[in-house]
Amino acid sequence: MKADFSRATFRPAAHYSAVLSQQGRVQLDADANEQAAIELHLARTTAADVIGPHGGPADGFTVAYVPSPDGKQPADLAITPGRYYVDGVLVDSTPAPVFQAVGDDQSTLDTQAIGYWNQPFAYLDQENADDKLPGFPFLVYLRVVEQLVTAVQDPLIRESALGVALPDTAARSQVTWQALPLPLKVSSQRSNPEQQFDQWVEDQTAVKSHLAAQVEKPAGTDDDPCLLAPDAAYRGPENQLYRVEIHGAGESATFKWSRDNGSIVFPITAVDGRWVSLSSLGRDDKLAIEVGDWVEAVDDATTARGVAAPLLRVTELDPAGGRVLLDSEPLIGGIAARHPLLRRWDQQGPGLSDGAVPVTEGAWLNLEDGVQVWFQAGGSYRTGDYWLIPARTLTADVEWPRDTAGRPLLLPPAGPVVRYAPLAWITSDSGITQLRRTFQHLPTA
Incomplete structure (x- = not known):
């Protein structure tokens, strides 16, 4: 993430469970950030161990195909709001609450459902041919990326009492998602689109440079x-x-x-x-x-x-x-x-x-x-x-790791980390197979 950090010190292979402050010592941004990373790693590892590569409760991120109403407007998708976990990362598409302004009529409130074209983090353009949904069949998948948010993107982060002359304080990490199509060639009914998708993901995430x-x-x-x-x-x-x-x-x-x-x-x-x-x-x-x-x-x-x-x-x-x-x-x-x-x-x-x-x-x-x-x-x-x-x-x-002879080691990229999960396999207007994995709440009694 492109923030004003001194360094990034979290190393999963070190298996640290906490950062412990000592009296009279200098406090560094890297220590606080490492503690946050340790806690996040624990929460996400636990979720992935329990849930698996991906899964969610109820109907969140269920996908429906919406054909063009007049042959001129592009086809669309309807995406059910909710929560889903990808590699242990919580992806939440629950819309933010919409409040009524003083003097506004209740009918002016925007309660628009989530569609392919109005996803909050996709910024798709109906005039761009590359953004339009492809012909059948295609797979709809979830692309998850964590991004940095500063006071430039969200002014509410800045404490106005500090004045505009001072730099902003802490930044935020935000989980963003996009539901995107992936055309796949299926040679027979026995072909498994999920296996093809897994192979595609393996290629997308493979380490190819050092x-x-x-x-x-x-x-x-x-x-x-x-x-x-x-x-x-x-x-x-x-x-x-x-x-x-x-x-x-x-x-x-x-x-x-x-x-x-x-x-x-x-x-x-x-x-x-x-x-x-x-x-x-x-x-x-x-x-x-x-x-x-x-x-x-x-x-x-x-x-x-x-x-x-x-x-x-x-x-x-x-x-x-x-x-x-x-x-x-x-x-x-x-x-x-x-x-x-x-x-x-x-x-x-x-x-x-x-x-x-x-x-x-x-x-x-x-x-x-x-x-x-x-x-x-x-x-x-x-x-x-x-x-x-x-x-x-x-x-x-x-500060770069070296071997016992003092030679600098070749390392893979530090990021960005992109996570993927399949959502639906669409073969026609009504031919939809949901690929989501769901789980039920624990019984209350």
Whole structure:
């Protein structure tokens, strides 16, 4: 998650059961976050052990097919609100209560049911052919992702008593869901769509890339790419949490990086061509936006779709007007309800491909101040895959696991974690097989 963390310390393999505070000690964000992660891991592991890979009570997330009423409007799905568990994670589609405003008639309250097109986290477009439901047969599945929410997305998080000049406080983690179609080829009645779906999920979630990190070795040291020289050093002036994130997938993969875990963002208030108005240009020199910076214009919709927006270059600043001029028009609009923002990335210099760094396997790649990364040969890269690298001034080193010989280990991406569960197999307007697994409440007597 792209928040202003010092580091992420939760390690399931360590089997820690609690974080214990000690008197007179410094309190760190990482300790509190690790305690939350331990409790969440326990709750979700317990739920998965009891329920299995997926399941839920009653009729939550039951799917019905709604054909086009006139042949012009696209077909739809009706999704029953409720709760479902995927890998132990609670997915709740229960609508928020709708309250009547003073002076409004009761008939104005919006009690719209959940459909395919109005899912709260999907942001589907009826004009986009890729979003429309495919022809029969197809499987409807649940895609579950946990995302970060800050005061930019939810202003109620901010404590107004602190004033607007101070930074926000804690962020939130939110479970989001999407019910999406997956066309499957069924050669005979004996073919099992669930087995095909499981194979598809296995491919989607397989680990296909690895990265290692170190600090730069001085010139003239051992050429072994996995041996860390004793006098290698991190030269940065501050402690940082570097985020290396895959931007472009495929054979010509690229990555972008941030020294602040991608947390430096600037909420957009208006878009006028290449001119973008921002709520602030930054609180100080470290957190400001400058000419030459690479930024990504994103909103809730692009985040939900998991796509990489084009990286745009800041070419001019208008401090008086609170605006920046970009080298191209952003693809998103200024829809306030979707919380548009510019996210700053820190890669600079020659050799960039549309603002991102080409992935070069089997060689140490320089980020800055001595920090280097190594992509394992033969990798396959997915947009959004990321690694976190804490860099510390006191040790002049990065915190990265090493083997007994001191060589940095190759690690899989830290995320994002995407969970999947099948909901329904649809073969015709009325040919629907529910694939949900349900359980009953314990008896009351």
